[in-house]
Amino acid sequence: MRIAIALFNLGGPDGPDAVEPFLFNLFSDPAIIRVPGFLRRFLARTISRRRAPKARGIYARIGGGSPLLPNTLAQTHALEERLRDLGEVRAFPVMRYWHPMTPEAVRDIAQFAPDRIVLLPLYPQFSTTTTASSLDAWREEAARAGLAAPMRTLCCYPVQPGFIEALAALVRDGVEAARAKGRPRILFSAHGLPEKVVKAGDPYQWQVEQTAAAAMRVLGDIGADHVVCYQSRVGPLKWIGPSTEDEIARAGKDGVPVVVVPLAFVSEHSETLVELDIEYAELAHEAGVPAYVRVPTVSTHPAFIDGLATLARAALARDTADPLPDGERRICAPGWSGCPCRGPGKAA
Amino acid sequence: MRIAIALFNLGGPDGPDAVEPFLFNLFSDPAIIRVPGFLRRFLARTISRRRAPKARGIYARIGGGSPLLPNTLAQTHALEERLRDLGEVRAFPVMRYWHPMTPEAVRDIAQFAPDRIVLLPLYPQFSTTTTASSLDAWREEAARAGLAAPMRTLCCYPVQPGFIEALAALVRDGVEAARAKGRPRILFSAHGLPEKVVKAGDPYQWQVEQTAAAAMRVLGDIGADHVVCYQSRVGPLKWIGPSTEDEIARAGKDGVPVVVVPLAFVSEHSETLVELDIEYAELAHEAGVPAYVRVPTVSTHPAFIDGLATLARAALARDTADPLPDGERRICAPGWSGCPCRGPGKAA
Numbered sequence: 001m002r003i004a005i006a007l008f009n010l011g012g013p014d015g016p017d018a019v020e021p022f023l024f025n026l027f028s029d030p031a032i033i034r035v036p037g038f039l040r041r042f043l044a045r046t047i048s049r050r051r052a053p054k055a056r057g058i059y060a061r062i063g064g065g066s067p068l069l070p071n072t073l074a075q076t077h078a079l080e081e082r083l084r085d086l087g088e089v090r091a092f093p094v095m096r097y098w099h100p101m102t103p104e105a106v107r108d109i110a111q112f113a114p115d116r117i118v119l120l121p122l123y124p125q126f127s128t129t130t131t132a133s134s135l136d137a138w139r140e141e142a143a144r145a146g147l148a149a150p151m152r153t154l155c156c157y158p159v160q161p162g163f164i165e166a167l168a169a170l171v172r173d174g175v176e177a178a179r180a181k182g183r184p185r186i187l188f189s190a191h192g193l194p195e196k197v198v199k200a201g202d203p204y205q206w207q208v209e210q211t212a213a214a215a216m217r218v219l220g221d222i223g224a225d226h227v228v229c230y231q232s233r234v235g236p237l238k239w240i241g242p243s244t245e246d247e248i249a250r251a252g253k254d255g256v257p258v259v260v261v262p263l264a265f266v267s268e269h270s271e272t273l274v275e276l277d278i279e280y281a282e283l284a285h286e287a288g289v290p291a292y293v294r295v296p297t298v299s300t301h302p303a304f305i306d307g308l309a310t311l312a313r314a315a316l317a318r319d320t321a322d323p324l325p326d327g328e329r330r331i332c333a334p335g336w337s338g339c340p341c342r343g344p345g346k347a348a
Numbered sequence: 349m350r351i352a353i354a355l356f357n358l359g360g361p362d363g364p365d366a367v368e369p370f371l372f373n374l375f376s377d378p379a380i381i382r383v384p385g386f387l388r389r390f391l392a393r394t395i396s397r398r399r400a401p402k403a404r405g406i407y408a409r410i411g412g413g414s415p416l417l418p419n420t421l422a423q424t425h426a427l428e429e430r431l432r433d434l435g436e437v438r439a440f441p442v443m444r445y446w447h448p449m450t451p452e453a454v455r456d457i458a459q460f461a462p463d464r465i466v467l468l469p470l471y472p473q474f475s476t477t478t479t480a481s482s483l484d485a486w487r488e489e490a491a492r493a494g495l496a497a498p499m500r501t502l503c504c505y506p507v508q509p510g511f512i513e514a515l516a517a518l519v520r521d522g523v524e525a526a527r528a529k530g531r532p533r534i535l536f537s538a539h540g541l542p543e544k545v546v547k548a549g550d551p552y553q554w555q556v557e558q559t560a561a562a563a564m565r566v567l568g569d570i571g572a573d574h575v576v577c578y579q580s581r582v583g584p585l586k587w588i589g590p591s592t593e594d595e596i597a598r599a600g601k602d603g604v605p606v607v608v609v610p611l612a613f614v615s616e617h618s619e620t621l622v623e624l625d626i627e628y629a630e631l632a633h634e635a636g637v638p639a640y641v642r643v644p645t646v647s648t649h650p651a652f653i654d655g656l657a658t659l660a661r662a663a664l665a666r667d668t669a670d671p672l673p674d675g676e677r678r679i680c681a682p683g684w685s686g687c688p689c690r691g692p693g694k695a696a
Contacts, residue, residue: 014411015363063362063417070415070621077625081640082525084633166521170649173517177430177650273418277425285432292429296648301518302525302641 001087004114004149005312006105007076008121008134011095012066012269018098019056023048025097031133062273069093071267071299072122075308078300082309086316090114096134106141118312119153122266124163125207126156128200129193152315158207159214162307163266166298167211168218171261174295175224178257181291184224185256188212189244190264191271192230194237204264205240211263224259231280232271248280252287260294266304267297349435352462352497353660354453355424356469356482359443360414360617366446367404371396373445379481410621417441419615419647420470423656426648430657434664438462444482454489466660467501470614472511473555474504476548477541500663506555507562510655511614514646515559516566519609522643523572526605529639532572533604536560537592538612539619540578542585552612553588559611572607579628580619596628600635608642614652615645 013022027033027044035043059065076091083089090112094105109117119138121131135153142151157163171186178184190208198205212228231244244260251258260280262272276294284292298304361370375381375392383391407413424439431437438460442453457465467486469479483501490499505511519534526532538556546553560576579592592608599606608628610620624642632640646652 014413062421065362065418067415067418069411070413070616073410074616074621074625077621077629078642081625081629081642169517169521173514174650177654268418268422273422273425277422277429281425281429293650294426294429294648295650300642300644302522302643306525 001116002112002114003083003086003089003116003118003316004109004112005076005079005083005089005091005118005120006094006109006138007072007079007091008094008096008119008123008131008138009068009072009267010130010269011098011101012068013059013098014065014069016056016059016064018065019059020048020052022098023051023055025101029096029133031129031136058270058274061278062270066098066270067268067273069095069099074300075122075267075305078302078305079308079312082305083312086313094134094138096130096137102134102137102141103145106138106145106147110145110147114149116316117147117149117151118315119151120308120312120315121154121156123264124156124160124211124266125158125190125204125264127193127197127204128202129197129204131155154311154315156203156207157307157311158211160307160311162303162305162310163298164211164214164218166301166304166307167261167263168215169301169303170295170298171215171259172219172222174259174261174293175222178259178291178293179223181257183256184259184291184293185247185251185254186224186226186259186261187244187247187251188215188226188228188261188263189231189247189276190228190262191232192239192241192243194235195240196237198240208264215261215263225256232275244280245283248284248289249287252284252289255288255290257291257293258284258289260292262295262297265297267299272297349464350460350462351431351434351437351464351466351664352457352460353424353427353431353437353439353466353468354442354457354486355420355427355439356442356444356467356471356479356486357416357420357615358478358617359446359449360416361407361446362413362417364404364407364412366413367407368396368400370446371399371403373449377444377481379477379484406618406622409626410618414446414618415616415621417443417447422648423470423615423653426653427656427660430653431660434661442482442486444478444485450482450485450489451493454486454493454495458493458495462497464664465495465497465499466663467499468656468660468663469502469504471612472504472508472559472614473506473538473552473612475541475545475552476550477545477552479503502659502663504551504555505655505659506559508655508659510651510653510658511646512559512562512566514649514652514655515609515611516563517651518643518646518649519563519607520567520570522607522609522641523570526607526639526641527571529605531604532607532639532641533595533599533602534572534574534607534609535592535595535599536563536574536576536609536611537579537624538576538610539580540587540589540591542583543588544585546588556612563609563611573604579623592628593631596632596637597635600632600637603636603638605639605641606632606637608640610643610645613645615647620645 013019072093079091123130229244229247233239361367420441471478577592577595581587
């Protein structure tokens with residue numbers, strides 16, 4: 001049996017020249033800027049042009065481009081490895097805003113001619129702005145290309161045991177590293193969202209909180225406080241909080257070391273390598289935080305890859321699921337009852 | 349006090365066009381090809397031209413270029429963060445074969461005008477082909493630039509506790525992931541070397557074995573066998589062994605799962621992302637190895653970064669050391685008595 005696994009992620013510019021077109025693609029997404037098409041393209045052009053110089057400066061601090069594609073390819077290879085016993089398994093990165101983008105990935109997958117396709121977002125927590133945007137783009141392109149193999153979608157896996165185990169292991173080491181400077185405070189820091197997106201029913205914030213709670217259950221009495229907070233705010237809208245910046249300031253006032261845990265990214269992005277490692281570290285220093293430890297993303301941690309493999313196996317094993325208009329079959333993460341894709345039409 | 353920390357590594361091409369010049373730089377290094385200068389440049393040109401198409405194909409599988417620079421920059425930022433209490437601390441990547449290369453890094457460091465400089469190779473195990481080559485290039489350029497701040501060199505740290513703790517934590521998770529398929533065999537896989545380099549006194553192989561032994565001491569009775577082996581052989585010379593390929597074949601014959609641990613790289617290279625994750629995984633499959641788990645490199649694991657910070661602190665705290673001709677001060681990793689830089693002139 002030939003199995004294709006589509007691993008969805010944002011994508012990131014691979015060099016200075018890619019920054020502006022990457023931003024244009026990002027701000028052209030109706031899931032990101034929610035205005036009519038003609039206005040969105042105008043806004044995307046304006047915003048990407050205006051933001052490009054600063055963004056190029058940000059990427060210059062990590063060598064000019066994003067390491068997201070190599071990191072994601074490492075995940076595809078590790079996952080293929082774990083699923084070899086199922087037959088000819090190939091995992092494909094499918095990026096939303098930079099290459100290999102959805103049309104290229106769909107073409108490659110069609111050429112591979114799989115018997116089954118598993119759609120596996122590299123977003124543990126479901127959001128309309130990430131997961132649904134990627135799956136929508138996929139659906140459109142797959143239909144256009146006439147990709148007909150049965151598909152199963154993993155919508156989200158905020159408390160998947162392998163994911164949580166990997167996260168907890170990394171947090172534990174981070175707490176140990178910070179403990180010399182006092183009782184650490186764990187800041188579970190996720191990419192934020194405009195408040196109105198959450199109010200409209202996006203389950204992201206709730207799922208992020210479930211992830212943090214599951215990690216803390218595994219960690220048990222680790223001798224550290226914890227809080228969930230949100231980073232990366234841009235634009236004029238009110239975002240969900242508390243903000244990671246505010247939590248850093250509070251830790252400074254309280255004089256406690258912080259352990260910053262990116263729990264919604266599963267590989268390194270500019271948001272971890274620049275925002276957390278440089279900008280927020282600087283903030284922490286200015287705020288008098290006695291130690292600032294940033295925990296790596298789960299990346300190719302064996303427990304995390306095992307978790308992804310378990311999800312893919314579950315998706316492939318399950319042949320009955322709610323029938324959906326496009327014949328696509330979905331499955332929720334095992335043990336996960338609050339999945340938004342259960343509800344009719346709400347998720348995607 | 350202004351402190352500069354120079355973090356040495358190989359460097360890797362940042363895109364397809366960089367592959368051939370990167371190879372040319374690599375094969376031009378007298379530490380790599382040990383023949384007279386005029387012949388070496390000729391050989392470097394010939395070899396790099398001949399190998400470039402294949403190498404471009406290798407890098408294409410991880411997105412076109414190496415993620416080494418972004419990974420290294422993440423390490424510099426994490427390390428700066430851990431050393432903030434010492435004053436104005438900046439860490440600089442100093443790459444041997446691709447940008448930012450030694451002359452650029454020396455220029456940047458001179459501009460920073462540090463009071464102290466710590467030379468910290470991102471090679472835990474000392475080799476004439478890596479550490480000494482980097483330090484030689486550094487010395488030459490630093491002298492040319494008149495960089496006069498007191499310098500301390502960390503020559504190697506094969507059993508540094510933080511490094512070993514990070515490695516052991518990752519191995520433990522890898523063994524857990526493989527255990528379902530039988531009693532795992534841990535393959536500690538290091539980049540190989542020609543046998544004659546080791547016979548000429550290079551301590552690399554011995555130090556690699558020390559690293560593996562230290563990790564196994566921390567892991568205790570983990571229910572897995574282990575072996576040290578060597579990957580990445582190229583060229584006509586006899587290399588040290590056993591080779592990782594042979595060990596994979598043996599695991600196939602014995603029907604045991606393998607856990608592959610890159611213990612001489614501290615960040616992801618083509619040798620981990622392509623050779624281990626794709627090529628050797630394929631070998632393992634063909635050899636009938638029931639499970640193949642590759643453990644990530646220590647990268648920005650908090651225990652590893654803590655270890656680097658401890659080394660830097662020790663180097664800075666120690667003002668008396670063997671006086672050396674160039675006024676440079678050296679220090680061996682604490683607790684490490686077999687350091688080659690103790691011997692007169694042997695190491696560098």
